[in-house]
Amino acid sequence: MNIHQLLDWSTPVADDTDIGMERLLKVGRHEIVGCRVDGSRFPLEATVVETKSGQNCFYTGTFRDISERKQAQADLFRANQEITKLNQRLKAENLRLSAELDVTRRLQQMLLPKETELNQIADLEISGFMEPATEVGGDYYDILPYRDRVQISIGDVTGHGLESGVLSLMVQTAVRTLLESNQTDPKQFLDILNRTIYQNVQRMNSDKNLTLALLDYQKGILNLSGQHEEIIVVRTGGHIERIDTIDLGFPIGLDADIADFVAHLQVQLNPGDTVVLYTDGIPEAENAQGIQYGIERLCQILSQNWQQSAAEIRQAVIDNLRQHIQEQQLYDDIILLVIKQRKNFEV
Numbered sequence: 001m002n003i004h005q006l007l008d009w010s011t012p013v014a015d016d017t018d019i020g021m022e023r024l025l026k027v028g029r030h031e032i033v034g035c036r037v038d039g040s041r042f043p044l045e046a047t048v049v050e051t052k053s054g055q056n057c058f059y060t061g062t063f064r065d066i067s068e069r070k071q072a073q074a075d076l077f078r079a080n081q082e083i084t085k086l087n088q089r090l091k092a093e094n095l096r097l098s099a100e101l102d103v104t105r106r107l108q109q110m111l112l113p114k115e116t117e118l119n120q121i122a123d124l125e126i127s128g129f130m131e132p133a134t135e136v137g138g139d140y141y142d143i144l145p146y147r148d149r150v151q152i153s154i155g156d157v158t159g160h161g162l163e164s165g166v167l168s169l170m171v172q173t174a175v176r177t178l179l180e181s182n183q184t185d186p187k188q189f190l191d192i193l194n195r196t197i198y199q200n201v202q203r204m205n206s207d208k209n210l211t212l213a214l215l216d217y218q219k220g221i222l223n224l225s226g227q228h229e230e231i232i233v234v235r236t237g238g239h240i241e242r243i244d245t246i247d248l249g250f251p252i253g254l255d256a257d258i259a260d261f262v263a264h265l266q267v268q269l270n271p272g273d274t275v276v277l278y279t280d281g282i283p284e285a286e287n288a289q290g291i292q293y294g295i296e297r298l299c300q301i302l303s304q305n306w307q308q309s310a311a312e313i314r315q316a317v318i319d320n321l322r323q324h325i326q327e328q329q330l331y332d333d334i335i336l337l338v339i340k341q342r343k344n345f346e347v
Contacts, residue, residue: 043070113143125310125340132333138164139279139333142172151179154277155212167208186225186264197253209253225264234274238303269341281332285325293324310340
């Protein structure tokens with residue numbers, strides 16, 4: 001059969017406009033269109049090899065049906081188009097979320113205690129440090145002087161991101177509102193706070209909650225309530241006391257009623273004594289070998305630097321923490337709060 005009857009020269013598969021036999025022989029391999037017996041067209045890969053015999057030569061042609069390959073290429077092209085569109089949508093969504101996270105982060109930073117406020121507290125030296133693992137962290141702390149009292153709070157919201165950041169802002173606002181309402185009973189304080197946060201979490205259809213410790217300071221006495229990490233008290237001379245808060249409260253926003261779980265504890269502070277609060281990002285920070293920083297290492301640094309100012313103690317801990325983790329990434333937010341009873345304190 002004449003080869004022209006098997007091939008369709010008028011409908012090239014490739015970009016070339018016309019594939020003639022002379023071009024096919026010259027190129028050696030090309031994509032062309034074949035004709036089936038029923039007249040349907042399909043893509044072919046043609047390979048032509050010239051063989052010489054003396055003065056004569058002849059050609060051997062191999063024709064391969066590449067319909068499946070072309071279909072796969074077409075499917076891949078469509079998939080790439082879908083991926084491109086999806087990437088464009090994701091990029092737009094990421095830009096939107098980034099803007100939202102930036103606003104929330106800025107609000108969090110704006111609500112942190114200012115150094116000028118802390119310097120006005122006569123009885124206490126206070127120095128705080130906060131570093132989120134992401135743009136918006138779930139850790140929270142605040143220092144609120146009110147009349148002759150100082151309300152100190154520290155918390156850790158589950159997770160990171162926008163929801164966690166918003167929840168920490170809710171807690172800060174609720175704590176300040178209760179303080180301004182002159183709510184002093186720790187059980188009622190945490191119960192009202194929890195019911196407020198719980199209802200908001202339910203409305204958000206969120207599973208977020210937080211551990212929260214409240215420290216009410218007045219004339220050398222700390223009233224502790226709420227469940228969070230251990231509270232470390234460094235006495236004059238470097239002696240360490242660790243206070244477990246597990247029985248002083250219940251996670252905020254996890255249950256509608258936590259009143260039965262709330263308790264409080266009093267701690268007497270003497271001149272030169274230091275109270276250290278932190279979130280779990282500090283003891284759980286790992287180095288390249290996967291070794292955590294740990295509470296014992298934290299207590300050791302605190303004991304060695306007890307005679308320093310609150311700011312110097314804070315810096316000693318942060319420097320030692322960074323020395324431990326080196327270039328490792330922080331996977332959790334960290335907060336360190338150092339509160340020191342002034343040596344010239346008088347009841």
